Every structure is written in structure tokens, then in C-alpha cells.
Amino acid sequence: MQISQEFDFFVIGGGSGGLAAAKQAASYGAKVGLADFVKPSPQGTKWGLGGTCVNVGCIPKKLMHFAAMAGELRKDQIEAGWIDTDIQGKHDWNRMTENVQNHIKKLNFSYKNQLNKKEVKYYNKLAELEKSNIVKLIDKDGGIEFIKSKYILIAVGGRPSYPENIPEIEKKVITSDDLFWLPNNPGKTLIVGASYVALECGGFLNGLGYDTTIMVRSILLRGFDQEIAGKIEDYMMENGIKFIKEAIPINIELTENNKRLVTWTQKGIQHSDIFDTVIIATGRKSDTNKLNLEQIGVKTNKNGKIICTIDDRTSIMNIYAIGDCVEGRPELTPTAIKCGQLLANRLFGGQKKMMCYQFVPTTIFTPLEYGCIGYSEEEAINKFTQNEIIIYHSIFKPLEWNLLESHYAQACMIKLIVLVSTRRVIGLHYLGPNAGEIVQGYAIAMKLGATKEQFDSTIGIHPTCSEEILTLTAIKGIDNPQKEGC
């Protein structure tokens, strides 16, 4: 075995976590290499450097969500006096994907540039562990080389998983890996799943004008605040999305004209319908099965996720892992990035700081956006009991919704979960426009232990939706959450 290069730090996976760790390590003068290789999806889709977020996650998702919202705005534009906006105008899928993909390709290129500038050696090859400090790299033609590294970082992320009960399902459905790169519009679409991926995709597809159905086995957004999940569902239904609840698909067949005949059971009864596209969004699994982890002794759980200590170390001394492929970590870009940077700081910068996963803010970009920090109502009651918490709630109407009479006045909601003993805000939930922008600042305050009184004594910016978070008086269980306007 010939070692072609030796590194201080070798990163497997060029996504959010991997890129951040590689660049940070290089900035300390470490000799860094990074291997990124996208195994094509069963439908043949592949993409460039940057990982899930850039190529098949956050970025295209947000741009398509924006595209759908841009369509919704047409009604408001007309009410606000704009002439020559045709509410019946159709959406051109290819025009949108062309623009989105151009941006993604710019990002792929920019990441390559950044690695170059930082002198990180980039391999567009599939990596496998050969020994605990040797990595085997295989290029697209099967050519092999070996590199040696003092430290190895596994940051391979995850890929969509498929239900196991339908034969040859991978040939008949697409996933989020394929959706953003579809060469033709998806048409009448069925989305199977209840995750935020399912709802975000269903949300924008409906907004773009496609007949959209979402099939859900049990509850929506498991793990998230269920009251808010219910309101997200209501809003999506008001906007024309069909939900098939308590149902699982049992068969999918390709029809003569290349459509999909889906058969499902719902409460023991079988139904079927024909769709142009079926999207599976039932979950994601760690992309670790071809890494040769078992041989090397890197422990994983039964879902393939790598088991790590709090300082990101695997069961093998010099091998680390971060991001979506690690057990117990939130599957988010910003946490992977930060975790990667802090790891590099510890390995090469003499620093000690570790990643803190408390009060990490997240946002779901459904048609009505949802931003949250901390405990959901269910989690809070579970951990603290009903008596130890107070929930403040409010239903409000954004000012801009006054343009259009038809805007659903009870759709937006805010909840603050407060500990009775300390008055600390331990859960913040905002359902309304611009959730991502709004929630960010509160995350700092909550990490600092902000109390309800500290929220209330902060003076609002007027007129905004965010200021509503500082003026909650109604208590759940006692008061009606509905408020009057300004």
C-alpha cells in the first residue's frame, strides 16, 4: 500500500460540518485534506461540493419556498394597488430550477475556491477507512489511492431513507435529493411523510400551483410543539393542500404513461389514486454504511449513526465525527458548522470550548413559517410538570395582512413557556411571517437565562410581528389568546 500524502487532519465529507472544520484547521497551519463524493441517488441525481445544505437542503428549499411566496404575494400586490400583475399567471418550473441551480453551482465553485485559498487539498473521491489512520480514496473511474492522517473527521451527513415495505420503491419515487433537480415539473404530487422536509416541500409545491397531497402515518412534526404543528397543518389545508392522515402506502406501480398508481391503507380500508410524482420524505439515515466503520471499530447505533463523546470523539482515539451522521446531534447546518470550528480549535488551536446544544434556534419554512427555541409544550410538561410552567400565548395578525381581507386572521401564534420558579423563558414558539429572522436574536437572550420580565421590559419596535413576543399577557388555560390590533 502506497501512501500518497500525509495530513494532520483529513475530513471525509464536504458538507457544512466538514468544510467548516477543514477551513478552521487549515487556518491554524495544519495540513488538511478533504474528500467529498456524492453517490448518485437511485434516480441518478448528483451534485457538487457543499453537502446537503447547499445542494439538496436549506438553500434550494429556501429559494423554492421564496418562489412559492412570491406567487402568493401577487394577491397582496393587487390589493396594494399594483396594476398588471396577473393572479392567474402560471409558474414555469424550469425557469425557477435554472435560477436555483445556477446559484447552487456558484456556491459549489465558491467552496472549492475557499478550500484552495486555505490550502486544503480537495479530493472528489469516495472515502473509506482502511486503518484507523489511513483512508482509501476511490475516484469515479475506480482508481484508488491511500492517504495517512493524524486525525480523521467523519462528516458524511445523511441521505433520505426509503420505506421497506414496497418492492423496488427506489425506482418509482423521488426524494428531496431529486426534487430540486427535476428536469420537468412534478405535476400532481404525493408526498409521503410528516417531517419538516415533507411539509416544506409540500408547502412550496402547492404554492407553485401543483396539486399536492401529503400522506402521514400518525402525527405531523414529531418532536415539535404539537399545538403549533396543528396550526401549520390548518394553514396548509386553508391553502389547498390535501392531507391523508393515519395512512401508509402499501404499493406503488408505474402506469403506462409513466405516472404512479399509489395504493394505501387508511384505518384498514384500501384506497388508490394516480400521481405524476411521489416524494418519499419519511426520514433520513446516516450515510455511514460504506465507510468500513465496523472493521475499524468505530461504533455506530442501529440506525448507522456514529456514537461520539461530548468532544466529538468516536470509539477510536484519533477518529472524530460531527454533523448529521452523529447520534444525538440536531440535524442542522449551523450546529454542524460551529461544532466543526470548535473541534478544529481544540485539536489545533489549543482551545477547550465544546459545542453547546442548549437553546439552539431552528426554523421550519412551511407556507406559514415556524421558528422555535428550547422546549416544546410537551417536552416542558414532561420535564417540569404542568404546575411548574406557565404558558403565555397570543394569536395575532401581521400588519401587512390587512391588505387582503382573505388572510386567515387566526393563523399566527406565539407561545412562551416560562418556569414558575425562576420566571425563565425556556421555550419560545413563533408561527408567522419571517420566523427565521425574528427568532434569531431571542436565542441569545434565552441562553443568557432571560426571564419573562426581561422580555416584557424590552421596548418593542413598532410596527412589527416580533414585538408581539414582548407583549404577551394571556395565559394558556385562563385567557383567550386573541388580541386586538394597534
Place this chain on the structure above:
Amino acid sequence: MKIVFRYSYDLFVIGGGSGGLASSKAAAQLGKKVALADFVVPSPNGQTWGVGGTCVNVGCIPKKMFHIAAQLGDYRQDQGRVGWSGINENGSHDWNKMVQVVSNMILRLNRMHENNLKIAGVQYINSLAKLINPNTIELTDQKGEKSIVTAEKIIVSVGARPKLYEGLNPQSYITSDDLFWMRRPPGKSLIIGGSYVALECAGFLNGLGYDTQVLVRSKLLRKFDQQYAQLVGQYMVEKGVKFHYGCTPTKIDGKIVTWKDKNGKESSEKFDTVLMAISRQANTQNLGLENVGIQIDENQKIIVNKYDQTNCPNIYAVGDCVSGKLELTPTAIMAGRKLIKRLYQGSSDIMDYRDVATTIFTPLEYSCIGLSEERAIEKYGQDNLKIFENVFKPVTWNISARNPSICQGKLIVRKDTDQIIGFHYIGPEAAEVTQGFAVAIRMGATKADFDSTVGIHPSAAEEMVQMKKFR
């Protein structure tokens, strides 16, 4: 024999705007006998409106609605590129339709406020109030009929009105009092002033398709961070607004405006609308302040102590008419409520005006908390500060050709304590981005606290917790 003198009211509030409404309702809810007098003296152009004050009728609310209308037009350049057909990027705007929608909304709010006063138990009197002596008020109604009432305590919350330009006929121009109710499109417009009112109005007028120019005596947003004031102006220029710096108007003759620059050179141009937005003046004339000896400052604003009390012990003042306070709705509301708690519930809680977040709703919005860079340097010295900056491009700005380097954030940090003493953000949804940060900054958040907070991705707000470059 004991003679008991009863006042007509426990509390009489003069002015039904943000501060007046909040304090009158708070007092009534405590069981006090409260009346509120609100009367809008028509503008020189005859414009008047209902109860609710500046914010509801001629300020925050209509301003934001018109700003939103202009921004909706701005999205047209993205809509086509994200695939929508049938969007005419150059389609014109129907001003009257927008005014109709917004004024209907304002009328609903007027009715709502009247109703809320009623529900709270406040007697609403649509009359102009004048102080006769510390406990006596003369009320003049719409027909000119007078009546006298007495009150144990009085709160003055008369707010402010646009300042008129000395030497120019007030009817040769309009102000923000008139703009939101104009029943004809403004056409080619000249805005006089460099205040946030001037820039917000110029911004949406330009966005709605009108040829817009701005006459600025010295600089834009004089009391604000100048680096960000420049960026606000720069974006407006990119959008087609024309600025004339160092210029003051000398004559308005029919539709022709003459102005001179700092060298004395005169220019003239014809405009359909001239909007005066130089500053605002406390609405304290004809209030009878001299009858009770209440002191005012050089801008006619009422001087109060830290308990919002004037030098006449039973008379208080809150809101825009008060000297040395911020001219904002949320501070007026909070000040009014805290005042009532102090007057009737034994509270000693006073207003803290530090680190109040504000937003300017210009075409590219600008929000700030704390000190401008100028004030920070003045207060702490350049050597004691670390200034972090980040230029960013919002993800959705990649769809159409937008300026990639105008959105930015700035954090002014004290070297000794690592505390954030100035937060500045210019970019989309500035107000929504900034609000949450205000809670943290009031708690004394440090740069380290910001840095250890995980970002929400993708968002513009996350840029504020990921700043590395500093000077």
C-alpha cells in the same frame, strides 16, 4: 361642617395617541374615573383624523403600509425569475386604491380605539383641551362650544405635529399629516428634509413609481450612525431617488420650487407635490401651559422629572411632547403604563430609555440598538472599542440582480467588558431581525454571547452572530 370638593375626574388625559390611550385605559382599569380628550386641529391643508394619535393615523401604521406597498412592487423583479408569468415589472401603481385600503384600515382602528376606551370605562371627549389652572380644563368641541371640567391629576400627551418652514406659505406644501390621505396621486415629488420621515416618504414614493427628489440641508439622519445613514441614502440613489445636498428652499410659487445650494446658487424645478419633512414640533401651543407655569424647552417640549411630572405637581406628561425622550410609540405606551402604576399602585418603576431598538423603514431598512459609532467613540474613545462588521447577501437576493454588498451588520463592542453597546443592521426585514437582539443587549450581552449562539440558516439575522472581521 365638612365641605368635600369633588373633581369631575380622578384623571384627565389630554391627547388620544399612543401614550394617552395607554395611560387612560390603565387608570380606568384600576377603577379610577378617567376622561380622555382628543382633538385633531386640521393641518394647514385641512387634513384631520380620528382618535389614535400620530401612530395610527399619520405615522407608523400608514407609513408601514405604504412602505409595504412599495416593497410589493419591488418583488416583481424576482417573481419572473422564480418562474411566475404574467408579472409586468413596469406595471404602474394605483395610488387611490392604496389610499382607500389604508384609510379604511385606519378608520377601523379609530373605531376600535373608541370602543376600547368605552370598554375600559374611559370617557372619550372629542374636544380641544386647554389648561386653565392646575386642576381645571376648558374644553372646546367641534362646534366651538366650551365647557369646564376639573381633575385631580392630569396627563398631557399631546404629541407633536410636523414643523412648518419659516418663510414659506404652509399651503404651498404638504406634510406627513396630509400625505397618507391624499386622494390624488402625488406625481413628481420633492421632499424637503433629511429626517427619517423624509427618507421613509421619499422611499415609498419612489418605490410606487413617482419621480422623487430630496432636498437636504446638511446630512441624512443627523442623529444616527453616519456610516449607515450613507448606506440608506446610497440604496435610495440606486433605486432612482435624486438627492440635493446642502440645499434649502427659498420659494414655492405654484408648482415651482426654488432652492439654493451652499454656494448660494439657485435652482428651480416644477413638482406636483412638495412634502415638508424637516422635523416635528411638540403640539403644546394653545394648551394653556403658561396658565399653570409648566416649563418647556426651546423646542416647545414639556420638561419633566424622572417621574414624568412637570413642575406643576399634579400634571404629568408622556410621549412625543416631552423633552429629552424618544419619539416612539412603544416608549410612550410603556411610559404611560408605568406612570399609572406609580400614581395609583405605589410602584417606583421608571422608564429606562437605554438600548431601545428602532427601525427606519426606508427602501432598504435600517435598525439599530444602542450607540452610533460616533456616539460610542465620543463616550468610550476609539481605542476602547472593537468594531465588528459583515457585508452579506441574503440568499433570496441571488434570484435577481441586487446589490451584493449593501446589506451589512455592525457590532460596536467595548474592549474592557466585551459588551455590545451598538448594534446596526441594514438589510431586509431589519425590524424583525433586530427585535430579539434588543432583549439580549439590554441584558448586557457580550460579543462572546453572540458568538456562542447558533445561527438560523438560511437567514439574514444569523449574520449578526457570525461576525469575525473587526477594526
